[in-house]
Amino acid sequence: MPESFVHIGFPSRIVFGPGSLDRVAGEVELLGISRALLISTGSVRESADLIELALGDRFAGRIDEVRQHVPVDRAEAARAKAAEVGADGIVALGGGSAIGLAKAIALTTALPILAVPTTYAGSEMTPVWGQTADGMKTTGTDLAVLPRTVVYDPVLSSRLPLAITAASVANALAHCVEATWTPKADPITEVTAVEGARALREGLLAVIEDRHDLDARGNLLYGAGLAGSALASAGTGLHHKLCHLLGGAYGLPHAETHAAVLPHVTRLNASAVPRAKARLEAALETTDLAVGLFDLFTTAGVPTSLKSLGLTEHQAKDAAHSFAASGVENVVPIDEQALTDLLLSAWSGDRPRAAEHGPSSSTTYPPGAAGRGSQGVAR
Numbered sequence: 001m002p003e004s005f006v007h008i009g010f011p012s013r014i015v016f017g018p019g020s021l022d023r024v025a026g027e028v029e030l031l032g033i034s035r036a037l038l039i040s041t042g043s044v045r046e047s048a049d050l051i052e053l054a055l056g057d058r059f060a061g062r063i064d065e066v067r068q069h070v071p072v073d074r075a076e077a078a079r080a081k082a083a084e085v086g087a088d089g090i091v092a093l094g095g096g097s098a099i100g101l102a103k104a105i106a107l108t109t110a111l112p113i114l115a116v117p118t119t120y121a122g123s124e125m126t127p128v129w130g131q132t133a134d135g136m137k138t139t140g141t142d143l144a145v146l147p148r149t150v151v152y153d154p155v156l157s158s159r160l161p162l163a164i165t166a167a168s169v170a171n172a173l174a175h176c177v178e179a180t181w182t183p184k185a186d187p188i189t190e191v192t193a194v195e196g197a198r199a200l201r202e203g204l205l206a207v208i209e210d211r212h213d214l215d216a217r218g219n220l221l222y223g224a225g226l227a228g229s230a231l232a233s234a235g236t237g238l239h240h241k242l243c244h245l246l247g248g249a250y251g252l253p254h255a256e257t258h259a260a261v262l263p264h265v266t267r268l269n270a271s272a273v274p275r276a277k278a279r280l281e282a283a284l285e286t287t288d289l290a291v292g293l294f295d296l297f298t299t300a301g302v303p304t305s306l307k308s309l310g311l312t313e314h315q316a317k318d319a320a321h322s323f324a325a326s327g328v329e330n331v332v333p334i335d336e337q338a339l340t341d342l343l344l345s346a347w348s349g350d351r352p353r354a355a356e357h358g359p360s361s362s363t364t365y366p367p368g369a370a371g372r373g374s375q376g377v378a379r
């Protein structure tokens with residue numbers, strides 16, 4: 001029997017499958033939206049054109065430019081546009097940036113959102129919003145921003161370049177791993193996270209072989225949805241908070257920052273949740289979670305150092321200092337020195353050292369996937 005727990009699940013309707021893009025207009029109608037504001041990432045403009053056409057009279061206006069971390073001036077301009085076109089709902093097509101801008105509008109207007117994610121960031125499954133002003137990222141939780149309907153179409157994400165795919169999967173894996181040690185983690189978020197991690201690994205290794213493999217893209221969207229759902233219920237902890245600080249203060253790219261930081265936070269925290277650690281290791285087919293994540297990211301070609309993302313060593317130390325000063329709660333007690341060590345390891349991109357008392361680490365990948373610039377990957 002599981003220990004006593006409280007689990008909060010979030011209501012959303014999920015439409016999943018290749019070709020689901022064709023169902024967006026019908027789902028908009030089901031939500032009762034008669035004037036939809038379409039927000040899309042520039043790189044999926046052609047799919048946005050199809051949605052605009054399918055919406056017909058229900059199309060009210062469009063925003064094609066979005067930025068990561070939702071700069072506050074963009075949020076204000078988007079709210080003004082929604083008011084100007086008389087929108088009574090939003091369709092957000094793209095990655096976390098497009099969905100994030102839709103959430104910024106919903107936060108002040110409660111307009112319903114239909115999300116069509118094309119990356120694996122998982123924002124579509126969460127009631128979490130974020131906004132950046134003066135180098136500070138603020139996040140909050142509000143049910144008004146939770147997309148009411150999510151349409152997952154693997155065909156859309158099959159056009160996502162491999163580098164963006166791999167970094168985005170690292171972001172999703174971060175949701176899965178951190179969902180096992182936050183104060184709100186529970187047995188339901190744990191199984192969700194473990195199944196998400198399994199699907200993400202399987203999908204990632206398959207798209208490395210064939211970027212257009214629809215089954216693999218489906219696995220990745222399924223894993224990303226589970227990852228987002230685990231994040232929504234378990235909330236964020238040390239890892240996400242560090243990444244938000246780095247993204248807000250130094251403008252680092254969101255998904256790649258997760259890839260560089262996650263193995264090192266995992267080395268620190270995972271031993272505090274031994275059951276989840278063992279389950280995640282089984283799902284990722286590794287004997288050492290921190291090393292397994294690092295090896296998976298390097299195999300997929302994701303940058304694993306903050307240095308390569310443009311952070312200076314001085315900024316890494318500064319970030320540790322300001323993070324420590326903000327008062328950190330973590331499953332394992334952590335002080336400024338430990339934070340500095342962690343961020344300097346992530347800065348240099350070192351492969352996490354093997355756990356002190358654990359078995360020697362190994363990670364198994366299928367033939368063909370291993371060996372592409374990966375470090376220490378066992379065949």
Ligand code: NAD
Binds near residue numbers: 042160
């Ligand atoms: P993103 O939305 O900026 O997309 C990354 C890149 O992929 C962009 O250049 C985009 O144009 C491109 N792209 C997207 N779909 C494509 C496609 N089908 N084909 C080709 N290119 C495509 O980045 P992201 O990593 O998806 O999201 C990051 C943002 O989301 C951050 O601001 C982060 O804070 C936020 N986020 C929020 C939550 C939440 O729960 N609120 C969760 C995860 C991420």
